[in-house]
Amino acid sequence: MCEPDTGSGGASDLYVYDPESLSATQCTGDACAVCHVQWPRPRTALGVLPDGGRVLGCGECAELMGLTPRSRASGALTAAR
C-alpha cells in the first residue's frame, strides 16, 4: 500500500491464480501449480491467490515462467558469451 507506483518494484506483479483452477494441494503450496509435483517441494512463488495465499511452483516450472532468481539466468548469459 505504500508503493509509490507500479512498475518500479516488480515484486507485486505476481499472477493471481483462480483457486477454482487449482487443486487443494496446489492452493496450500504443497504441490507445483503447473505440473502438480509434490517432491521436491515447490519453493518458488509463481503467483498469489485472491485471498493473499501464495501459489508455489517447482524450480523447473519457475524457470519456464522466467521466475527463477537472477543469478542463474545471468550465469547462463555469461556462459553464452
Ligand SMILES: [Zn+2]
Ligand atoms: Zn512444476
